[in-house]
Amino acid sequence: MAVVTNTKKTSATNLWTMIFAVFAVLGAVCWVLQLTRGLQMTNLDTNNMWGLYIVGFMIFTGIAAGSLLFSAVPYLFKLEEFKPYTRIASYLGAVASIVAASLFIIVDIGNPERVWLFITSGNWTSPMFWDFIMLSSYMVISIIFTRKLILLNEGKIEEKGVKGIAVVAFVAGILVTVTSFVFSFQVARPLWSTPAQPLSFLIAALVAALAVLMILSHILNKSGYVKMPIGLLAKMGKLTALLLCIELIIVITEILIGLYPGSGEDYAAFIWLVTGKGAVGFWLMMVALVTAIVLLAKQGTLPKVGLLLGGAIIALIAIYLIKSNLLQAQLFNPLITLPGTPVYGETTGPYVPSLLEIGLSLGIVSLGALLLNLGFGKLNLGTTANTRKL
């Protein structure tokens, strides 16, 4: 009987692997198209020069940072019940998300073959260069951390052996606020230059990581790779809901502060967002935020996996929309809006990614999922005995 179940599981895993592989190949085809025909294949333009890829980068950097925090906190604050799942979290941070985040930058830039200039000609004053340093260090930290956690699990090292790297991982995770500097340090973009931005980025990172971990734990629970009690999942859900509440407060206060004066550059951008061309994205974001909070917070005495899962997925959508709206509201409302000699694509929004951008992004996410799957198969990350057989 057990054998039959295992076969079923294996074929289900194979099916997913195939699906992800197909999407990854599709993504590669989209990239080739984009490289040969240029970024005109995207819906980006002179005003709206950053879009889905940059949001993808932000989210996956967030997942990486959030996973590092999730892995470090149980060792620093002695949360025993979460310790068994830190291996999965740190691997998620180590490989899948960092690879995905880096790929999102690689596909966004016009000349990926020149990316080595980050090393040979890095500019210390550029927040984007800081991001490069940060992503590289995340990679190193997570790999070391994952390895130590596996050794700890196998009983080859003591728990105090992971304390040091846990501290480093914790600090690195908090430093995800640096990602926000790419935006908040720009004098040309007043909407982004608020002290709330770094905090908002940290929260988004944690929410994204928690949501992905919840979804992942559920899948791995079903396949028998880990056994995470529903109570823990519910706790993660509640924490996510709390964080989303803070994010909601930040969003609402920013909007109110922008709208209150009744005119000016911030007002123009926020009016564009709330009642203008960006309204669909904005109100979808509000609905997603509130729905996710309700689903994740209101669990009663018997938490339901379905609701938690739905909440996690909607939370991810909300984070995407928050980041995308933040970009668009500012890019479509630059400091100088006088009409003039027409140049390539001076659109006024809203921005919806092109099919090619979506295909390419799905490809990157699928590649991340494949790497994740590979890690689960090859490394000892789970909590049950048949861990390696997935």
Next chain:
Amino acid sequence: MRYAMAIDLDRCTGCHACSVACKVENNLPDGIFWNRILTAGGKSMDTPSGTFPNLSMQFLPVNCQHCENPACVKACPVKATYKREEDGIVIQNYDKCIGCRYCMVACPYASVRQFNWKKPEYAIDVAMGDAAITPHQYNTVEKCTFCTHRLAQGLKPACIDTCPNRARIFGDIDDPNSEVSQAIQGRSYFHLLEEKGTKPSIFYLT
């Protein structure tokens, strides 16, 4: 020495001659203008605000401001754009540009930096302008060069020589006897978005 440009808004008639001169001189690809003439008035270019006969319209030519404290230079992660120490010109190195468009995000002067979203295409089959210009590159950002190729030949920028109303004046702002220093003497002027702290080298005379 610091190159600067004065644009006399009282003299500018919004004829777009400088814009076209720049386009031809630098063989700019389709969809790209380094020097744009904005209209402060109605909703579209070259239209006034108000109702006849109470109309108002003001032209505002905008190219890269060659800022003394350029936001683009700070932002570029790979030093593809930098300020030339000897004369303050903000240079764009096409060969180094990775095409991340961060400089476009960072520059407060909307659209002075433009990206080659496709392989450069041209309205006519033969190349125009000066042979000394750097060829345009696919997937890179470009902008006004202050016509460095003409300065190297001892000439003034193309837009300066072309302006039929002599609204554009160019020279070394550190030299009190230069044309540009003389032009701003005794005149009131402003810099675009001065409050952003970029310290532009373009003086708008009013």
